[in-house]
Amino acid sequence: MSNEKKLSIPHPDPAWDYYIAWYSLHHIKDKIDEALIIMNENEKSTPQIDHLIKQSLAPASDKLIEIVERLPD
Known part of the structure; x- marks a missing residue:
């Protein structure tokens, strides 16, 4: 299933420390x-x-784990 909705994400300053996450x-x-x-x-x-469902969630799960692991303790 393709995600047909448009992303309505506001775009903060890319220099922001948390921008990528x-x-x-x-x-x-x-x-x-x-x-x-x-x-x-x-x-x-x-x-x-x-x-x-798995096709949608598996990459999201992997990316979430990556983000969590990059955050300092």
């Missing part, structure tokens, strides 16, 4: 929203639907 988190949020839409549109779980 902030932008990446918005992209992750869009992927989660995409997975929720797929779930909402399908009453029954099927291997095909599960695959679409």
